[in-house]
Amino acid sequence: MRRASFTDMNCSVAQSLEIVGEWWTLLIVRDALFGVTRFDEFSMRLGIARNVLTQRLDTLVDHGVMTKEPYQDNPVRYDYRLTEKGRDLWTVITALRQWGDKWATDGGPPVESTHSCGSTMTVEPHCSACGERVELADLRVHPGPGARENNPLNGLRERGVQPS
Numbered sequence: 001m002r003r004a005s006f007t008d009m010n011c012s013v014a015q016s017l018e019i020v021g022e023w024w025t026l027l028i029v030r031d032a033l034f035g036v037t038r039f040d041e042f043s044m045r046l047g048i049a050r051n052v053l054t055q056r057l058d059t060l061v062d063h064g065v066m067t068k069e070p071y072q073d074n075p076v077r078y079d080y081r082l083t084e085k086g087r088d089l090w091t092v093i094t095a096l097r098q099w100g101d102k103w104a105t106d107g108g109p110p111v112e113s114t115h116s117c118g119s120t121m122t123v124e125p126h127c128s129a130c131g132e133r134v135e136l137a138d139l140r141v142h143p144g145p146g147a148r149e150n151n152p153l154n155g156l157r158e159r160g161v162q163p164s
Contacts, residue, residue: 010148019063020089024048024056026096029082029089032066037079060086094123 006014006021020026024046031045043053057080060066065086068078082089094113101109115121125134132138143151 008150010146010151019059019065020092022056022059024052025060026089026093028053028056028060029065029086030093032080032082032086033090033093037081038071039078039080042080065089091123098122 006018009015020029027046027048028042031042036042036045039053039057042048042057043050046053048056057066057068061068061080063085064083066080066082068080070076071079097109097111113121126132127134
């Protein structure tokens with residue numbers, strides 16, 4: 001079954017899902033963040049079909065999330081390395097992992113991150129201007145400079161984000 005395309009949707013979340021929204025893609029990025037670079041390593045670790053892995057890696061390369069660098073000539077084999085754009089997904093992966101640790105796993109987190117200070121670390125949102133921790137109820141959303149006619153906020157007044 002073909003998934004819906006979000007290419008015409010004026011939403012950064014939708015546009016991001018066009019690149020990383022397939023099931024295996026964020027797991028590939030996760031493993032790349034852990035240092036995996038070779039096709040066979042991804043295949044073995046994930047148990048993913050080779051054709052699906054090829055498609056996902058090609059998409060990541062096409063969108064500049066990874067680069068494809070030959071490490072062997074005969075036969076040609078490649079390392080897949082995250083670009084700056086790809087490394088910027090670590091906050092997405094970390095937030096998804098933390099959500100899964102809280103809501104989707106039993107027995108505690110399967111993986112913990114330790115900061116260089118030695119403490120177990122979690123990522124928490126803070127305001128880039130004042131440094132305060134951000135709670136959902138503190139946010140207000142409004143159309144930004146890239147908003148177009150089909151922006152999801154069109155027709156809505158500036159509004160606060162309300163937890164249910």
